Amino acid sequence: MITDILQTVEWSRAQFALTAMYHWCFVPLTLGLLVLIAVMESMWYRTGDARWLRTTKFWMRLFGVNFAVGVATGLVLEFEFGTNWSNYSHFVGDIFGAPLAIEGIVAFFLETTFLAVMFFGWDRVSRGAHLTATWLTAVGAAVSALWILVANAWMQYPAGCTFDPEHVRFEMTSFTDVLFSPVAINKFTHTLLSSFALAAVFVTGVSAWYLLRGRERDMARRSIALASAFGFAAAVLTATTGDRSGAVVARVQPMKLAAMEALYDGRTEAPLTVFGLLKPASRLAPGEKPYRFGFEVPGLLSAMSFRDTKAYVPGINDLLAGNAARGLLSAAEKMRRGREAVAVLARYRDARRAGDGAELARLGALFDPATPDGRAFLDEYFAYLGYGYLRSEQELVPCVPLVFYAFRVMVGVGVLLLLFFAAVWHLNRRDRLARHRWLLRTAVAAVPLTYLASQAGWVVAEVGRQPWAIQNLMPVRVGVTDVPPTSVGVTFGLFVALFTLLLAAELCIMFRQIERGPDGPEKD
Structure with a gap:
């Protein structure tokens, strides 16, 4: 039975990771390309230059292909919380479900409503109304990302909540604390800005492909001028938020930081x-x-x-063995306190079944932060609830090599992008970029490299926080749905085939659209 559960956990983790990584192939380009398209259309609205309109419509066509496939993978991802992680969903559904509901009801519908005007309203609404719809689509996409990232950030830094022992679940006490936690704010800004940088690389790379073939030189130069400046600014701000992210991680997820640096001894x-x-x-x-x-x-x-x-x-060994001089509890002590918290929950459940009102009142007071006993229990024991489900201290150590190398891929590519955007902008401004074919080829190669760095960032964020589904409160294996491992294994195989087919179809359509180029005669 235990072996089956472990297999179910591993299959469920693999399936969720697969879905998330496929979905993330499309999200950054959606977020960043929308802003670039809105700026391009703004240039057309301001100048009346038809070449900007032609450029806008071309990039909008590529955006549409990317957006359609991204929505398909995103829907599957949200359903997996219920199918594969039902225990997790019950435990924190009151909190985790709120930002996801807002994303679905408000942000996504805002985005898709104005998306229809953006694509089909060229001859049906005024120029100003169409431009407004384009900008609101970009805003809707960013707001949609905000709520999803707030939900993810809460898993890494649970805030603004209290525990209800009667229903064995967390309840939200402060929506403001959930929305404006330091992890949520930093995760949103860092992710959004890095998406802007990726979209800028995509536009620059596709435009460089046209210059290599001597096609669409005017559109390519316009696009590169805008994308390189936009990308440089985004890369600088991404580095700034990344620095802030490291400081936040050091305080709330020290084990992740230690794994990122392979720091074993503090x-x-x-x-x-x-x-x-x-x-x-x-x-x-x-x-x-x-x-x-x-x-x-x-x-x-x-x-x-x-x-x-x-x-x-602190290093990995400090976090496992403890360091009294630095105020660090050992993992063994945290596990002892966590087991005590689990035992209190079990006694509360037994008292409820037996109808023992006095015992229920006594134990219930331990979960009340307004009482001295409650504050002491919640701070000293319940804060380590998740440790009570661990079998060994080594479960607390994520895969160090994977996190270590992924972090360096992410940061290394980010640094190179600063130099890349600066060089491309400078040469394009002087009309000398087309002469440097090595740099144009580098621009094309930078597209898949930047996607790799983007995926590496999520590997650092998600693998680095293992074994936690909710930091310190719920290990991943406790949140899984109790279903046969073969069921998850079969759907994993189906998702591999489906998502690979979708990705292949998206790339095929995208390449054909790029080969076709903008509609209308070339204007150089």
């Missing part, structure tokens, strides 16, 4: 490893560096995490 003046080749963790001696070779910047990790080069950054 240090003051902790260095940031720019790159390195990791050794197997099982072969590391105490105090030994975790990589075969690497380049470190002394004190930088401490500075980025706590804004102090001399600050102490």
Whole structure:
């Protein structure tokens, strides 16, 4: 039975990861390309230049292909919370469901309503009304992303909630705390800005393809001028929010930070490893560096995490064994407290079944933050509820090599994009970009590389927080639906086939549209 549950957990994790990663192939381009299209249409509205209209309609056509497939994968993703993660959905549905409901009822319908005007209203509404619809579509897409990211951020930093022992579920106490938690705000801004950068790379890469073939030179240069400036600004702001994200993670998810840096032993003046080749963790001696070779910047990790080069950054071993001098509880102690919280819940359930009113009142008071006993229990025991379901301390350590390398792919590509956008903008402004064919080829190659970096960012965020479905409160294996593993395995295979077919169809249609080019005669 235990083996079956573990298999169900692994299949469910794999299926959700598959759906999320396929879905994320389409979301960033939707968010960023909409803004670029709105700016292009604004240029046409302001100047009356028909070349801007032609350019706008071309990129809008590519956006439409991407958007249609993205919606299909997104719907599947939301349904999986009910089919594969029903225990999770029951436990936190009152909180997690609220932003998803707002996204579906308000943001998505706002987006799709104005999307219809954007695509089919060219000859039916005025120029100003059409431009307004385009901008509102872009706003709707961003607002839609906001609510989804707020829900995801709550899983990584549960805030604004209280626990109801009678129904064994969390309830929202402050919508403001959920919406404006430091994790939610940073996750939204960082994700949105990185999506802008990806869309700018896409527009630049497709435009570079036209320049390599001597086609659509006017449209390509216009698009590159706009996309490179937009992309550079987005890349700079993405780096800024990324720096803030590191500081937030250091405070609320220290194990994730330790995995990102393969930091096993905590240090003051902790260095940031720019790159390195990791050794197997099982072969590391105490105090030994975790990589075969690497380049470190002394004190930088401490500075980025706590804004102090001399600050102490805990490592994986500190978080497992504890460090009394630094105020760190050991994993064993957290597991002991978590089991006590689980035991209190079990006694509450038994008292309820037996109709023991006195015991119910006594135990119920432990979940009331307005009483001294309640505050003490919630802070000292219930805060570690999820640890009570763990079998070993090692479950708390995510896959260090995967998180370590994914983080460096994400950051490395981000740094290269700054140089890339600056070079492309400068040469395009001087009308010399077409002469540098190596840079045009680099622009085309940068498109899949940026998608890889975007996926790597989500690997860092999601793999780095394992084993938690809800940080410190619910391990992934507790939130899974109790269904036969074969059922999830079969649907996993079906989703692989379906999503691969959708992706192949999207790429095929996209390539054909790019080969076809804008409608109407070329204007150079």
